[in-house]
Amino acid sequence: xxxxxxxxxxxxxxxxxxxxxxxxxxxxxxxxxxxxxxxxxxxxxxxxxxxxxxxxxxxxxxxxxxxxxxxxxxxxxxxxxxxxxxxxxxxxxxxxxxxxxxxxxxxxxxxx
Amino acid sequence: xxxxxxxxxxxxxxxxxxxxxxxxxxxxxxxxxxxxxxxxxxxxxxxxxxxxxxxxxxxxxxxxxxxxxxxxxxxxxxxxxxxxxxxxxxxxxxxxxxxxxxxxxxxxxxxxxxxxxxxxxxxxxxxxxxxxxxxxxxxxxxxxxx
Numbered sequence: 001x002x003x004x005x006x007x008x009x010x011x012x013x014x015x016x017x018x019x020x021x022x023x024x025x026x027x028x029x030x031x032x033x034x035x036x037x038x039x040x041x042x043x044x045x046x047x048x049x050x051x052x053x054x055x056x057x058x059x060x061x062x063x064x065x066x067x068x069x070x071x072x073x074x075x076x077x078x079x080x081x082x083x084x085x086x087x088x089x090x091x092x093x094x095x096x097x098x099x100x101x102x103x104x105x106x107x108x109x110x111x112x
Numbered sequence: 113x114x115x116x117x118x119x120x121x122x123x124x125x126x127x128x129x130x131x132x133x134x135x136x137x138x139x140x141x142x143x144x145x146x147x148x149x150x151x152x153x154x155x156x157x158x159x160x161x162x163x164x165x166x167x168x169x170x171x172x173x174x175x176x177x178x179x180x181x182x183x184x185x186x187x188x189x190x191x192x193x194x195x196x197x198x199x200x201x202x203x204x205x206x207x208x209x210x211x212x213x214x215x216x217x218x219x220x221x222x223x224x225x226x227x228x229x230x231x232x233x234x235x236x237x238x239x240x241x242x243x244x245x246x247x248x249x250x251x252x253x254x255x256x257x258x
Contacts, residue, residue, distance in 0.1 A: 021145075022174045023138025052163070055170050056236055060229035067227045084163050091239045092232050093221035 001025035003032050011043045011108045012036050013079075020048075020085075021055040029058070033065045042074025045107040049080035054088045063094060075099065079107040126202060129155075130193035136181035136207070141173035144191050148203070151193060157201070164240040165201055165257050171233040172205040172253050180207025180251055201257045211250025 001018040014032060019025060036044060046062075048054070054062075066076045078100045081089070089095040101107035129151055134140040148169050152162045173189060181187035192204040218225060220232040238244050243256035 019142070021138075021142060021170055022177075023142060053167060053170065055167065055174065056230070056232040057174065059232055063227050064229040084167075087163075088167065088236070091236060094226070097226065 001028055003028055005032060005036070008104070008108050009112070011045055011111050012041045013045045013047065013104050013108065015047045015050075017050040019053040019055075020051050020058040021053055022057040026057050026061055030061055033061075037065075037069065037072070042069045042072045043111045044069065044074065044076045045079050045101075045104060046076060047079040047104055048082055048085045051082055051085050054085045056092070059089065059092060059094060063097065066097060075111070077101060077107045077110065079104045124196045124198065126194040126196050128192065128194050130191070133188045133190045135185045136177040136183065136187045136189050137185040138174075138177065140185075141170070141177060141189065141191075144173060145170045148191075148193055152201070155195070155199075157199075161201075161257060165203065168237045168240040168255055168257075169203050169205070171237050172203065172255065175233050175253075176205050176207035176209075176251075179212060180209030182209075198258075202254065203257075204252060204254050206252040209251050211246075211248070213250060214246055 001016065001020065001024065004015040006013055016029070020029065069076045078098045080102060081100055086095060089098065099110065101110065130148065132144055134144055145166055149162055149166045152165060169191065173191060176189040177183060181189065187208055190206040194202040196202070217234045218231055220228065220235050225231065237255060241255040242258045245254045246252070247254060
């Protein structure tokens with residue numbers, strides 16, 4: 001799992017590449033999110049265009065951080081989720097919890 | 113070949129494609145799942161079906177590691193991949209744990225469980241696969257994709 005974080009218009013954009021599943025991938029994403037929140041960054045976009053698998057441990061991580069970030073007045077939004085990421089989130093009834101966008105730009109602009 | 117009489121009667125003779133025991137470790141099971149995906153590509157299984165089988169295998173193996181082995185990498189989980197003459201796929205995952213009762217699996221779509229950080233694996237498997245059975249005492253899962 002490759003994780004690349006960059007700031008765009010006061011929004012942190014996380015680009016993920018690879019399967020997001022139990023083990024090093026989920027652990028690395030958890031650490032990334034914890035570091036962002038510790039720095040006071042609660043406006044976050046996660047690009048899932050190159051994530052072919054999102055397992056239940058990753059889903060648990062995403063919803064836990066979504067709740068935590070919203071409590072702090074921010075949001076965690078999804079950009080370009082792959083069709084299988086969308087299918088998985090829909091299967092467990094959680095797609096509706098996330099705002100999703102067709103591009104990083106649209107997701108970033110939605111925070112304005 | 114390790115089909116049970118019931119499986120044989122219902123699905124015909126099974127061909128073994130893959131049988132591997134690995135350490136109860138997240139990276140080891142990821143390798144197994146990736147190997148299953150590659151095997152399905154070689155069999156010409158369509159992408160959608162491959163995704164559903166691979167994610168179900170990931171969930172079953174993760175459950176085996178966490179619940180069946182207590183995240184102890186000195187223990188092992190076994191994964192078998194088989195196909196019947198009609199191209200239907202069977203995956204069996206076995207762990208050395210005491211097993212569990214399906215009755216205790218909550219519905220993750222209940223409002224009060226929306227933000228829970230666990231408890232979706234078995235639900236996902238049931239959504240992704242066509243037939244799912246836990247063998248007594250619950251430490252082996254057999255799941256079919258038609």
